[in-house]
Amino acid sequence: MKKVTMADVSRQAGVSKSTVSQYLNGRFNYMSSETKDRIQRSIEELGYSPNSVARSLRQKKTKTIGVIVANILHDFSTQVVRAIEDYCHACGFTVIICNADDQPDKERHYIDMLRAKQVDGLIVFPTNANSELFQGLVKENYPLVFIDRFIEGVRVNNVLFDNKKAMSLAVQTLRGKGYERIGLVTASLEGAITPRQERRDGFMAAMEEQGLPIHDEYIQSSNIDQIKDVLADMLQSTERPEAIIAGNDRVLQEVLKTMKQNDIDVPKEIGLLTIDDVTFAEFYNPAITAIAQPTYEMGRKAAELLLEEIDGTKGSKKQTYRFEPSLQLRHSC
Amino acid sequence: MKKVTMADVSRQAGVSKSTVSQYLNGRFNYMSSETKDRIQRSIEELGYSPNSVARSLRQKKTKTIGVIVANILHDFSTQVVRAIEDYCHACGFTVIICNADDQPDKERHYIDMLRAKQVDGLIVFPTNANSELFQGLVKENYPLVFIDRFIEGVRVNNVLFDNKKAMSLAVQTLRGKGYERIGLVTASLEGAITPRQERRDGFMAAMEEQGLPIHDEYIQSSNIDQIKDVLADMLQSTERPEAIIAGNDRVLQEVLKTMKQNDIDVPKEIGLLTIDDVTFAEFYNPAITAIAQPTYEMGRKAAELLLEEIDGTKGSKKQTYRFEPSLQLRHSC
DNA sequence: CTGAAAGCGCTTACAG
DNA sequence: CTGAAAGCGCTTACAG
Incomplete structure (x- = not known):
């Protein structure tokens, strides 16, 4: 002992x-x-x-970074985290993951805790309610990278999906298959969360570009647990959409449940396309067409940017990196 | 700054x-x-x-624990980790997750690293190749809990699924549905990994109990990436099994892929039951019957046991806790 | 009710 | 080529 x-x-x-x-x-x-x-x-x-605690105290660096995930229930988050860990471990860094659970005060709490632990930097999927706090970190030159979401006015490196392009690809794909009345279901828009916002805006723009009519009733955003109801209503309407886009993996699950409960045949009765590829997409019946994010690359990039910032080697010009969507064409539309 | x-x-x-x-x-x-x-x-x-680093150095405790997962690709692991984190955070402990990726040397590496970081204790899904190392920790009275798997002769608290009971429940369920020629597919048995071993043994015992014939060709264990081939062979055999049990979530994925590729209708042509409940089981077509592990309870128990050991309040009698399976009856058999 | 001093286990100029 | 000393930021007996 x-x-x-x-x-x-x-x-x-x-x-x-x-x-x-x-x-x-x-x-x-x-x-x-x-x-x-x-x-x-x-x-x-x-x-x-x-004893690396003693070493850390003396050297004032811990070779540890913190990652604060807005909501770990998304496959996207899990995969990004995996990529971050791989890269960091390879560079001799440890990573501490925290799940803010979409609650700004949890986020704040974890930031405090991680800083008390003297982590060398932070990668965060920000909740958009702590911008003064983040501003403070930036002012201190504290190494910080945002991923998946960004906050207006906080000057850090941002690693983002090209949501606009993704939606354009989605609409084009459906259009190419002959669908015209297209619906979009996303999680709640409250809190101005980047991907949801951008996907919705991108959807509108893409529909317009393709000269397709936009039906407000086909565009729904609500809390995950209310999606089933919202969707059921939409499907019962006299003229229902011919195809639906699920805004992310969690939404997709709810959509699939609803389809099953209401005994709706995909793709015969309605086409389906999802943003975010999921494990089961490939072997689901029917196999689900998805627009995938390059999760691994995004996680790795975020880690690279953070470690560079920690090293202090690179200059400190902050940028926004947009990652390309890729279409996984399968059989749900 | x-x-x-x-x-x-x-x-x-x-x-x-x-x-x-x-x-x-x-x-x-x-x-x-x-x-x-x-x-x-x-x-x-x-x-x-x-500065909690200074505090940790002085107090010789870090309020941090390490979790070493054998393979993070299992949903089971992710869920258990979540439960551990929830409990630990509520108790003011931070957790550092490491993924050994089924490689004993990675496991060893992470143990060293975590100890250098002076974590107060460890929860591990052990790979079964570092038993001397673990013995050493036990001898030092280092707080340590095993979960999912155990190692013969290492005296620690073990948190395990009741695999025997699970298999008995599985076989009974299938039997009740009229299936008699039942197959079992598990991941590789190499490395004597507790759950696979116990599930296989439990399967045999249950079949015998139920007076069902055991066909060796129906009992297959192989690496995940070879399962499709193995299974395809099994399905092509003149008298193929009437129902199949997937030994865990990763195996299930391969089974579903194979069914889809070979255009086999579940449950019409073959019944299917899986160990481990998965997100998509409920809304898959057909909905998949599963024997679930109480993942959340197991993770929480492991965390409780470890924190008790760290507190040093409770006596140090080590026990093995077995958790009950629960049947989620759906439509795949 | 509060302070001076020692010490946790390292690293890092600096001296020789 | 190697050692003595100071110090990282705390906590904790102990004294008063």
Whole structure:
């Protein structure tokens, strides 16, 4: 149970702590190989392993970053997080994930906690209600990257999906299949959440571009747990849409449940296309046509940008990176 | 950018660091309310927030635990992790997740790293190849809990699914539906991974109990990426099984792909039941009958056990906790 | 009711 | 080529 420390090693090896520290950090410019051997042997004999808390305190860096996810229930988030972890681990960084659960005060709480833990930087899917807090971090030059969403006026690197292009691709695809009355279902628009907002706007623009009529009743946004009702209404209307776009993976689930409950045949009775590719899309009956985000690339990019900022090597010009949608054409439309 | 420290606060408030520290830790037994006010005001004015790295070094505890998941690709793992995080956050603990990716050396690496970071304890889904390492931790009295899998001879608290009962329930259910030639597909049995092993054994036992014939060709275990082939063979055989049990969520995906590719109608041509409930089970066509693990309860239990061990309140008798399966009867069999 | 001092386990100029 | 010393930002007996 007794922890062995550097002092123990130095005593055992008959050298000073400084020397052990140099050895550990690979600074053996002029270290005699005899000394090295002695230290190495002592380390092994004692089973020493360095205490990185002490190291962090001294060096004022923890080689740890924090990730605050707005809502971990999205497959998108999970995949992005995976990419971030892969990249960071490869670079010797640890990552701490926190789930804000779409609650601004949880987000705030986690930011405080992570900063107290002295994490070297933060990647966040922001909730859009703590902009002063983020402004403060920016002013301090605290390494910070936004992903999936951004906040107007907060100057950080943003890693975003090209939602406009995605919607244009979606509408074009459906149009190409002969659908004209197209509906869109997204999660609640409250809180001005970037992707939902942009997808809705992008949808409008794309419909117009394609010269398709926009029916307000076909464009619905509501809380996840109310989507089934909203959708059922839409499907019962006298002239229902010929095809529907699900705004994200969570919405898709609700759409599929509704279709099943109401015994609606996809694609015979109604076409379906979703934003976000999901595991089961490929083997669902019918296989679901999806517009995929390059989740892995996006996560990796966010991690790269953050670690660069932490290194302080690159200049600090902040940018917004938009990632391209890709169409996975299957059988639901 | 300049960090404000406790010394700054004490100077501003005109008291000693000790007093500030007492204040922060809520030990104001005899502190004058005037002093308290002064300190509080200084903290706000300076925007002070305590450095938990320093605190951790001093107190020799980090209020952080590590979780090492064997393979994060299982929904089960993700859900368990979520439960662990919820419980730990509620108790003021941070959690660091690492994915061993089924590789014992990654597991070893993460254990070292987490210990260097001085985490207060570990919850692990062990790979079964580092038993000496774990033995070492146990000998040191290092707080450690296993979940999902266990290792023979390592005396820790184990949180496990009752796989035997699950298989018995599975076989019974199928039997009740009139199926007699039942197959089982699991992921590779290499590495003696607890749930697979136990599910297979449990399957055998249950079949025998039910007086059903065991056909060796119907019992297959292989790497995830070979399951499709194995299964296709099984389905092509002259007398194919009437129903199939998928050993876990990843296997289920492969089974569904194969069914789809070979145009096999579930449940008309073959019955299907899976271990592990998955998001899409409910709205898949057909809805999939599943035997669910109480993932949330299991994660929570593991977290509780670990935090108790860290507190050192409870005695240290180690136990194995088995969690009950529950049947989600749907339409795939 | 409050403060001075030691110490947690490292790293890092600096001296020799 | 190696060591003594200071210090990172806290907490905690202990003294008064």
